[in-house]
Amino acid sequence: MQRIQKNGLAWYELTGPGLALQHAILTRLGGVSAPPFDSLNLGGGLGDDPAAVRENHRRVFAALDIAREQVVSPHQVHGKHVVRVTAAEGGSLIPETDALITDTPGLALMLRFADCTPVLFYDPVQHAAGLAHAGWRGTAAGVAPATVQRMAAEFGSRPADLWAGIGPAIGPAHYAVGSEVVTAIAQSLPTGAQVAERRDGQWYLDLPGAVALQLRSNGIERVARSGLCTFGHTEEWYSHRGEDGRTGRFGVVVMLRERAR
Numbered sequence: 001m002q003r004i005q006k007n008g009l010a011w012y013e014l015t016g017p018g019l020a021l022q023h024a025i026l027t028r029l030g031g032v033s034a035p036p037f038d039s040l041n042l043g044g045g046l047g048d049d050p051a052a053v054r055e056n057h058r059r060v061f062a063a064l065d066i067a068r069e070q071v072v073s074p075h076q077v078h079g080k081h082v083v084r085v086t087a088a089e090g091g092s093l094i095p096e097t098d099a100l101i102t103d104t105p106g107l108a109l110m111l112r113f114a115d116c117t118p119v120l121f122y123d124p125v126q127h128a129a130g131l132a133h134a135g136w137r138g139t140a141a142g143v144a145p146a147t148v149q150r151m152a153a154e155f156g157s158r159p160a161d162l163w164a165g166i167g168p169a170i171g172p173a174h175y176a177v178g179s180e181v182v183t184a185i186a187q188s189l190p191t192g193a194q195v196a197e198r199r200d201g202q203w204y205l206d207l208p209g210a211v212a213l214q215l216r217s218n219g220i221e222r223v224a225r226s227g228l229c230t231f232g233h234t235e236e237w238y239s240h241r242g243e244d245g246r247t248g249r250f251g252v253v254v255m256l257r258e259r260a261r
Helices: 050-064 136-141 143-155 179-186 207-217
Strands: 002-006 009-013 021-026 071-074 082-084 099-102 108-113 117-123 128-134 163-166 196-199 202-205 222-225 250-256
Touching (some): 021 117, 099 143, 117 207, 128 250, 136 143, 163 207, 179 196, 207 222
Antiparallel strands (some): 002 009
């Protein structure tokens, strides 16, 4: 993980994808939103001032040197719907979708998070990329494997060629869940896989670990994990669980560069 600062904003990059993939795992720092959304909240409909959210987006686009018309985002619903997008969708919001894929250089995919797992994908052979939002419901539904399968269908991507990155999410030390969540996640994993631990009468789930297992069981050998817990680091990340549901959303942006010929 490399931490970058520019224009008052801070973001992280994972190692592995190479220079042909630009990506930024943004923090909550450098925006204008007031508490409890302080400060770089990119989520609408949460109670934040819409003007502040617009200014936060403007700052992100300026720091990453992209235009609003280059960015496509989904309305995330904790499912497994995957949509292929092209330049025609630039500047738009895709309804009821939790993963976007593209092979269009210069088109930025942006999703928003506050404990759920960001999953980044890059195919250096077909020069294609993807970005998925995996909360426990999306993980149980298989949004990460669905993204792998859709990239194979749309671009001819082979899982063995793919690189995947797992961004900051709520970690197993803090993610207390009910037995129904443990059961739902277990059904999405290889038989016998263990990603939950019972401590003091309570189940704790390793959500990023579940996503990593799904990726590996679907043939992706290169999986980079941030290891960062949003709950434990609210100085840089929003955490829905850690801030009692009253907080913002940080953004993750993925964009293919033009590949050298």
